[in-house]
Amino acid sequence: MTNITTETRGALGVITLDRPEALNALTHEMVTETADALRAFAADDAVERVLITGAGEGAPGAKPRWQQALCAGGDVVTLHADVQTTRGQGAARFWRDEYALNAQIARFPKPVVAIQHGIVLGGGVGISGHASHRVVTDSTRIGFPEVTIGFVPDVGATWLLTRGRGELGTRAALTGDHFGAADAIALGLADRYVPEDRLDELVSSLETTHPSAAIEQLAAEPPAGQLVAARPMIDRAFAGDDTQAIVERLAAAGAEGEALAATIAKRSPFAVAVTLAALRRARGLRSLEEALVQEYRVSRHSSLAADFSEGIRAQLIDKDRRPKWTPSSLAGVTPAMVEGCFAPVPEGDLVLPTSLEEEPA
Template sequence: MSDDIHIRKEGRAGRITLTRPKALNAMSYDMCTAIEAALDGWRDDPEVALVLIDAEGDKAFCAGGDIQQLYDTGRAGDFAYGRRFWADEYRLNAKIARYPKPYVALMQGFVMGGGVGISCHGSHRVVCDSTQVAMPECGIGLVPDVGGSLLLARAPGRSGEYLGVTGTRMGPDDAIYCGFADSYIPKLKWNEMRAALVESGDPGVIDGYAETPPEGDLRAQQGEIDAHFGGEGLHDILNSLRASDSDFANGALKAIGRGSPLSMACAVEMIHRLRGPGADIGRALDLEYRFTYRAMETGDFLEGIRAAIIDRDRNPQWKHGLDVLPGYAVSQMLMPLGPDALTLEEERP
């Protein structure tokens, strides 16, 4: 087993602990496949009453995916590696969302991107004072993925569009309000709660530790969010924000100015398509994979990673400007993939 993850059975629980705190517990390909193998093994194991996933360190539960390998292979013209990684990661996200046993996630510090995918689809999601949940993918030329698009679509009002295009971080109250978490429990109580979960195998013990979180920002901002982010597309959102001189509008415009126009426009379109009772995790992951399958070859992903992670110049040269993004570009990124479409139930080779 990888040194980056510790998987074992303990008491009535199947336990998964991310163990690379110096890397903010970023998800590697090996960690992803190890978690999936554990879940498959525990599904019908009578000794495992629940799954408990947590992470070492105070700074992050998981700050995202380990993207260096994605960048290196993509720059070399090898798009197959990234497509295979995303397909396998998304299959794991679907398994977590559909898992037949309680899946408890303890989410401290940064919970972003791939970290959202292995926690926020669980049945019992616990946050603390330090929790910061976000889907910042548009800033690196991707879209909110790992099933995050579905969570955004289900958030109150137009919060999903706002969070998706700005990458705004949610503290514990905001994360619960927007459907990314369930319970707020101060970190000092986690060890005692964890021991009770392991001993009993009963996720109901969480309720005995839960408290009311400190009030966040999003409830008070809901009116402005709905007013500005209710348009049909990214251009409508931009026009509404530009017509306002409020602090909220100016902050949102500044955040939008850092993201890939193509990614943000696709994120808005995806959230719109997923809003409604017919959408589920499979539909969301299928849409996301249409984008990520094309992200290296025809999107902004490689340039976004270069600017943010490799050269760190924070000056990405996106393929399209905010005001000159052609409508067909969104359609092209989200077209069905035909025989290359995501298949969630296939076994790993």
Template sequence: MTTIDDAVLLRREGRAGRITLNRPRTINALTHAMVRRIHAALDAWEHDDAVTTVVLDGAGERGLCAGGDVRAVHDGVRAGRSAEAREFWRDEYRLNARIAAYPKPYVALMDGLVMGGGVGLSAHGGVRVVTERSAVAMPETGIGFTPDVGGTYLLSRAPGELGTHLALTTSRMGPGDAVRAGFADHFVPAARLEEFAAALAVSDPAEAVRAFAAPAPAGELAAQQEWIDHCYAAGTVEEILDRLTASGVTQAKEAAEAILGKSPTALKVTLRSLRRARRLPGLAEVLEQEYRVICASLADPDLLEGIRAQVVDKDRSPRWVPARLEAVTDADVERHFAPADDGGLGLA
């Protein structure tokens, strides 16, 4: 039996419960209703003995999921409905934790673009599959806030300072780099992805992986690890930029230029978030921290301005407030980590 609504397709295929994000015109941007529907499906399938594996994919040719529907967040906050944004994030982060702890194999087909909220739906799964078309990223500093959906957990545990580089620059990872950074596990050629998904309906995911996985294409980041580790080990964003600029490495200078275009407040809060996340024991505690940070960001002008510039008006010319890194104080950063006034997520 197939159950269909406008944004998520739920169906059984043999032993697999299939979840297909179905907003291809928006690269399957994630809404609150979609979060709730996926969570309900996971709850139902956990106790269904006929379902032994859950498989997530996205409709259309462009990607699994481009992230959360930030335009809806923008419009809601502008209309004075900030509580709706908080409710969305609360349910989304709880879903991320649910996926990470799911008792049955959860297979994410990370084909095409996978960003932000799409990472939250996929990279916490037990079996994470990329293809040569995969482009994985956490783009939040470019739209005025910080990596969330457990992104700071993944980034803080990437090799060396790789996660800091990815977070501050918002660089996209191809399949090889996604595996290296800990966002994916296996590479399956796109031409075999449909056949791989069909195998999941009749066989154990480990068997399907053995039959269809291939070595991932070489990434770019392994060769850059030395300068990344040196430059991003600095204690402040300003020092990181100084090291990148002085390194003499072309890619490092390009990284500095990319960072300088991002929200100064978001950059500093992101660096603090990553350093704190390294000391937290697990995903649940990191998600609680991210929830505090994102709720506090509702008071930042850069949140709405970044979404306006990149998504609404698309002029790509955000006017950050403050506009300079040195104008963002330690107190400005630290207020983002105060306990949420609604008690948080209840995960940790």
């Protein structure tokens, strides 16, 4: 059964992720159906703009619609099971289609508005962070928590987090922290803040009004975040290519730095090291598409490493929150282990469609 809904409201095409019992976490079917919906809206001359949002009603005890989640990421428990049974063949197909969807949103020929309400993690950023108009609100909690499960930020994260904001993106990726509205904007993951009590009015306005004008009329300054004020320390501590040196500088940077160092120490050392390498390589890439091709290699290799299965077990299956990482420290992660995650994969590199009509390879 489908877990997305589509409708046309005036000149607005609406795509709603509709799996509220799982915080709208993306299944493979949801990815392909969203791509199909975008192709249909692109071909419909009556649709001038598209809205991507998430359902928040329908689950017992659910919070109101605009306070729950756009998308809590990919369905990683299913991906974990596939890695255990097929060495990730199903996961590979999922990532190929998901990354193609990320690129499709980025180059969509009509404005795309994403309302990043509630929880927006990992794949949720992939389905919203590449939109032309990205709106955060009071309940937004956005981030890339992959290092907490032994994985590496993907869905174009390495592109979004390295576009000229010093080391804020490095700080977000290596800690796996979640952020509110102002920090989402500072990280380059969002554009404007609209108070939650104005979101229904925004959606109605989008039926007849270009997104830039509709959002400008209702946007406000977000409540203060934490990243901008801390940026001098973050830029100093998170510089360079050496994860151990980053942690050492953080530990010597006062209470806030010590807290960040302690956070990184809880994450998968392997995933932290590979993440830093992926971010640094992404800085030299020319496009989102190139970043996605690199991320596909990294995702395939890192999903087969021990920490991916162990992290999902500890965080999402057994939920004991006590992962046993391999290796157990950053000192144990060798350059060869990191380099191996950027090597070609047996099935070949990701090949992205060159047009909206073309299916992913």
